[in-house]
């Protein structure tokens with residue numbers, strides 16, 4: 261699909277060339293433009309969206325999502341600024357070189373949808389769409405897929421990612437409230453104070469504050485020491501769809517976004533500046549956030565239906581739901597952009613007069629998030645957004661990585677803590693969201709397991725008890741649990757292969 265918003269109907273809403281701050285030239289206001297057709301080679305994204313217009317409330321949700329879908333599916337070319345001859349996938353400069361595409365250290369795909377394609381754009385990916393995470397930091401001469409240079413990971417789907425981002429945000433608010441209380445008490449009493457960290461019922465160990473305000477993080481579990489729940493990357497390393505999108509644009513496509521690399525800056529020396537505007541990234545973010553939410557699809561055949569019902573109960577009975585938590589209540593139904601915890605290099609709250617919001621239970625693709633009472637929403641993600649270690653003396657399948665992905669201080673300055681920053685543990689991963697497990701195979705963070713039973717088989721460590729109980733069940737009972745998991749799916753059939761709004 262080409263990135264041509266308004267191609268049908270020719271209705272544009274104030275598009276701006278050049279991105280932020282309205283510095284660029286306004287080229288269209290809800291009108292038919294006779295010069296619209298330009299022949300010859302053209303960039304995949306021909307029109308850029310101005311954040312100022314979004315801030316002024318002049319861009320309808322529908323148009324934002326359509327533009328975002330186009331950016332997400334655009335097959336970027338050299339005229340868009342595809343490729344990054346003078347920088348790595350982290351943005352660090354390097355000796356200019358010009359391999360346009362390289363499978364390991366990337367650019368590795370022409371579009372986001374090249375990998376995120378199952379069952380449609382925005383979704384998960386086949387094993388062939390695996391990414392060699394951290395190889396993007398290397399000079400692209402490294403063609404090795406060896407674990408010494410990268411961590412191979414399978415593509416995840418973003419259906420329901422808006423609610424996931426908001427769940428993480430509400431959990432972060434709760435953890436920060438506990439930490440703040442801890443700091444205040446420690447200062448008031450002039451002794452170290454320790455409190456249990458619990459957010460929406462999920463336990464993250466304990467936090468200790470020193471009278472001088474420093475945090476002793478040694479008992480914090482499953483989350484970074486900054487206590488910001490980062491729901492993205494199977495490692496739990498990225499806080500928002502926006503942060504991920506800015507990273508991925510540079511990493512996978514060599515597209516430098518204005519908010520990350522600056523206005524009129526050709527950081528990668530490819531001759532193109534302002535490759536995607538702030539508004540374009542808002543649109544790509546809202547497109548992902550407003551994707552449909554995975555659902556439980558009741559099987560038609562009575563036998564399957566009854567098995568799935570039994571399986572659902574057994575899933576809880578053997579303790580799978582301790583990590584794959586079935587359900588949470590969100591205090592708010594709104595998704596709001598930008599995320600208040602975004603690190604520098606991404607649009608932040610202070611950059612906009614007010615956030616862009618939409619109601620996740622009403623707006624966006626159907627099926628929407630479920631409504632709860634009193635303005636709340638119900639999310640059924642089958643995860644606790646916490647990192648766990650599934651490895652022990654008998655099972656080590658999920659301990660196959662060598663390189664640490666970042667450090668546990670997260671976005672916080674290491675000097676805030678009583679001990680030096682440590683790498684994120686290589687053997688720990690977020691409890692995988694199972695709400696789309698029925699049609700997001702293959703399984704495991706590397707996507708190297710072809711059945712769910714194999715994935716469950718390798719649940720050692722923190723999940724050992726639950727795993728052993730699963731394999732003590734009769735084969736019919738195990739099959740019922742699998743039958744239940746098969747009902748958790750992303751809707752395959754939507755109008756025109758696109759989500760319905």
Ligand code: HEC
Pocket residue numbers: 332368369370371372373374375376385389390391393413414415416417418491492493494495501504505508509512544548
């Ligand atoms: C070469 C394949 C590939 C391309 C191209 C790609 N992705 Fe991904 N994406 C992945 C993989 C693999 C993961 C899982 C990474 C991990 O867990 O470490 C992922 C994860 C994500 C996530 C986090 C999902 C989650 O639940 O953790 C987001 C958001 C995302 N991608 C957005 C994008 C966007 C936006 C683009 C285009 C700018 C893009 N991706 C391009 C393969 C790809």
Ligand code: HEC
Pocket residue numbers: 578579580581582583584647648649650658689690691692694697700702703704705706712715716719722723726727730741
């Ligand atoms: C201690 C926490 C914990 C418990 C208990 C647990 N899991 Fe998991 N589960 C995880 C984590 C973490 C992953 C991600 C593993 C990886 O890929 O590194 C995972 C992954 C999975 C996957 C693979 C999904 C995919 O798309 O790749 C399935 C299936 C699964 N779990 C099912 C179960 C079932 C069934 C049970 C109960 C018998 C269970 N889990 C118990 C933490 C847990």
